[in-house]
Amino acid sequence: xxxxxxxxxxxGDGIGNEIVPEGLRVIDAVAEKHGFSIETESxxxxxxxYLKHNEFMPANGLExxxxxxxxxxxxxxxxxxxxxxxxxxxxxxxxxxFNQYVNHRPVRTYPGVTxxxxxxxHIDFVIVRENTEGEFVQMGGQYLPDEANGMGIxxxxxxxKGIERVAHYAFKLARTRRKKVTHxxxxxxxxxxxxxxxxxxxxxxxxxxxxKHEQMYIDNSTAMFVLxxxxxxxxxxxxxxxxxxxxLGGAVMGSLGLGGSxxxxxxxxxxxxxxxxxxxxxxxxxxxxxxPYGQIWSAAIMLEHIGEVEAANNIMQAIDKSTSEGVxxxxxxxxxxxxxxxxxxxxxL
Ligand code: ATP
Ligand code: MG
Numbered sequence: 001x002x003x004x005x006x007x008x009x010x011x012g013d014g015i016g017n018e019i020v021p022e023g024l025r026v027i028d029a030v031a032e033k034h035g036f037s038i039e040t041e042s043x044x045x046x047x048x049x050y051l052k053h054n055e056f057m058p059a060n061g062l063e064x065x066x067x068x069x070x071x072x073x074x075x076x077x078x079x080x081x082x083x084x085x086x087x088x089x090x091x092x093x094x095x096x097x098f099n100q101y102v103n104h105r106p107v108r109t110y111p112g113v114t115x116x117x118x119x120x121x122h123i124d125f126v127i128v129r130e131n132t133e134g135e136f137v138q139m140g141g142q143y144l145p146d147e148a149n150g151m152g153i154x155x156x157x158x159x160x161k162g163i164e165r166v167a168h169y170a171f172k173l174a175r176t177r178r179k180k181v182t183h184x185x186x187x188x189x190x191x192x193x194x195x196x197x198x199x200x201x202x203x204x205x206x207x208x209x210x211x212k213h214e215q216m217y218i219d220n221s222t223a224m225f226v227l228x229x230x231x232x233x234x235x236x237x238x239x240x241x242x243x244x245x246x247x248l249g250g251a252v253m254g255s256l257g258l259g260g261s262x263x264x265x266x267x268x269x270x271x272x273x274x275x276x277x278x279x280x281x282x283x284x285x286x287x288x289x290x291x292p293y294g295q296i297w298s299a300a301i302m303l304e305h306i307g308e309v310e311a312a313n314n315i316m317q318a319i320d321k322s323t324s325e326g327v328x329x330x331x332x333x334x335x336x337x338x339x340x341x342x343x344x345x346x347x348x349l
Pocket of ligand 1: 075258277279280283291292
């Protein structure tokens with residue numbers, strides 16, 4: 001009997017409603033080819049839902065999602081909704097509620113896509129971003145006594161448990177790749193939190209003597225992402241730095257629309273969530289011009305996570321074939337529509 005996976009689908013807002021269905025078409029086609037099936041249930045949560053219900057997802061949302069093998073997510077956010085809310089009410093809730101402490105964000109060259117950087121070398125690395133603590137714990141406050149005075153404070157929290165578990169993921173991942181971890185920090189100025197982060201990571205590194213371990217500061221690393229991106233294999237970094245570096249990673253590839261990602265709970269005690277690295281892009285929504293490659297790549301990362309590695313590889317090969325044939329969306333200088341891209345990927349599976 002063929003395996004069936006239960007996937008929760010949360011398209012979200014804006015272009016999520018266009019690229020998620022295209023990604024699902026690719027998943028269905030690849031499943032049929034590789035002899036497994038996908039059962040999906042769609043949830044209309046996000047900023048649109050918030051405008052009607054005053055919350056991004058129902059109070060029992062996490063409980064509902066628990067029953068699934070994975071969550072295939074687009075993006076949440078609309079111009080009419082305060083942009084500090086989506087992170088708090090959907091993304092942060094799912095990431096922390098399901099212990100998705102790894103944000104796995106690969107960066108690679110797509111054949112046939114022009115990149116904005118000089119390096120002609122093949123780029124292939126993974127940003128492993130700590131996803132549940134650090135700078136994003138939302139602990140702090142504002143003191144606003146009057147118009148002329150005030151201050152805002154956010155506290156970063158790095159725990160041994162939080163650092164160790166994401167570090168183990170990065171070193172194990174490096175073992176399956178080119179065996180190098182570059183850990184990115186700023187412990188020369190954030191002398192309490194990030195020097196603790198460094199210390200714990202160095203301890204974990206000792207358990208992986210076969211993996212090369214390097215440390216780099218965030219300022220230098222942003223320059224290296226542009227000047228010598230080929231030196232990276234696994235980039236291990238904090239929540240905030242990982243957030244920034246992944247947009248830079250998207251740009252290095254040629255467009256934000258190209259990046260896929262997984263919010264991963266490596267122990268599989270809860271479902272993991274797979275989404276493109278970009279937002280809901282309301283400025284281009286509803287026109288069938290959004291680039292779905294990152295959303296489709298996220299499907300491949302999801303299939304790999306649930307154990308369908310051959311199907312995942314098949315999607316990646318089909319993506320490469322499609323971009324090298326020149327099936328490129330407007331952001332990549334082409335004229336293919338969102339659905340043209342999915343058609344091409346399905347044809348090339
Ligand atoms: P978020 O806060 O959710 O990260 P954002 O404000 O950073 O969102 P995005 O929605 O990521 O913004 O959009 C940034 C820019 O990139 C916009 O001009 C958008 O049109 C473009 N963009 C993002 N994703 C895509 C895509 N898949 N295809 C084409 N253009 C995209
Ligand atoms: Mg963004």
